[in-house]
Amino acid sequence: MKQRIKQIVESRITEDGIIETGIKGVSLFRVTHSIPCAPAVYEPTVVVILSGKKEAILDGEHYIYDNSQYMCCTVSMPVEAGTPEASSETPLLGVYISLDTKVMTELAIEMESTTGAIKLPKSSSQPPGMSLANWDDPFSDALLRLLQLCENSADTAILGESRLREFYYAVLKGDAGISARRAFGIGNEIAKSIEYLTLNLSKNVTIDELASIVSMSRAVFHRKFKQATRMSPIQFMKSMRLNKAAMKIAAGMNVNEAAMAVGYVRSSQFSREFKRMFGQSPKQWSRSKDIIENIT
Template sequence: MTRQKITQLVNDRIKQDGMLETGVKGVSLFKVTNAIPCTPAVYEPTVIVILSGRKEAILDGERFIYDNSRYMCCTVSLPVEAGTPDASSDDPLLGVAISLDTKVMTELAIEMETSVGAIKQPKGGAQPQSLSLANWDDGFSDALLRLLQLDNEMDIAILGESRLRELYFSVLKGDAGISARRAFGIGNEIARAIEYLSMNLAKNVTIDQLASLVNMSRAVFHRKFKEATRMSPIQFMKSMRLNNAAMKIAAGMNVNEAAMAVGYVSSSQFSREFKRMYGQSPKQWSQSEALLENVV
């Protein structure tokens, strides 16, 4: 019943394709009625809730398909390919995108880990994956409905932050909680390394620098990084740079400028690696693309 109310509420608000800001910072509604093939994108820390239709994301060759049965939670910046290959006017994609505020998520995660009756992180074991699909539960459904019911400036100004915080809390307690608490709480070394790398793509950041940043040996850092992202640190850096460059080219940036913006000093190396990744040279990409812009 709650899910039906959410779907009706969103459907009543968004009438045409695109993104619609709700007024609550970082919370948007979206609608897509055209099939969009998977294309390079960078997922930032986000929860994406699908209410009708389905969405697809590909991370290092693994396909994640999510619909109204599970929401997607991404806890760190990740280079992916994303699209809506099945969307149509008869079966539109309808959903909600919620950016995860690092500061608030960190405060909540640490409070959860240090409070009486805290949910403790499992000791040992593999690093939880940073992209996960989570089942809806009552807490998540109720929090999402309460958040989306804010529909005037005064309510949003007074209650927006608290209801968004409630939604965050439901994510941290739910199926994606282990991954989210590891990314934002105590022991968030890999998330911190990824954040540093994402902010310094144009610089020559080495694995040793990243490992030193989070006080790990190179070997331990490499293992934990791959557990969390499915990629080695070198693969991750290359994918992040190329995906960001592809998005810049799609937005109209000159190929050489896009290459330099993400840290390439050799245009020939950039072209080789770009073609190896996407099957087209950057020039072919820019000419053929009019890259169908991902909604989320």
């Protein structure tokens, strides 16, 4: 089944880059040269690799995955991502599937309220917001059925939403299901706090404010947040701000404008924290980076 999926993708994308499939949130990508890991922000998404390897770094931990596992990110995460091993001999080929929050939430709540639905474990621990998951038959079948639509525009228009919903359901039932159901279903306080935080990066949001929003004590919120993201809320906000700024600078934005856009008032503080995180000043970064957007 994987081979058939790979054949469909290969037939659709023959040059480096990323292309839309016609199904909302579903894209195909191909890379044949090495791209060093660089700051990025993963939104809720599933990334499927069909050939080659991809790498993401979260708070110092390396996630390297190929066609044996897919990556599932259930909340916005500041990472470094790239394709350091891609080449013309071993091209990176894959599928990027954005997770629609509304549909995922509907499915997760429906699963939790349906008799016999898979239950979340009775545990106080918070599952990670980014994980690698093994392919299973329902996942492979749902992905194949989804991508087969790309071969016919009428099928895509008529069946796209229902096949995408079927794929989401396979993710919720699979290896990454616990994290996905916790992020989109009942008990999704940490996901809500991350969404609030990412929407207010330019503001001085405090831990007490975030804990209050999701009706948790400061201590419990801090513990669960770190379980989900590997970072404290303060570390997470700083990483998210600096990653967003690095992406803006790489895309051509002025350094001072990028700093202000993510909430830094003093350029000296921004430059100091930027260099501490990335090993280069913002100006050095803007001169040295040649990043292919979206293939992260």
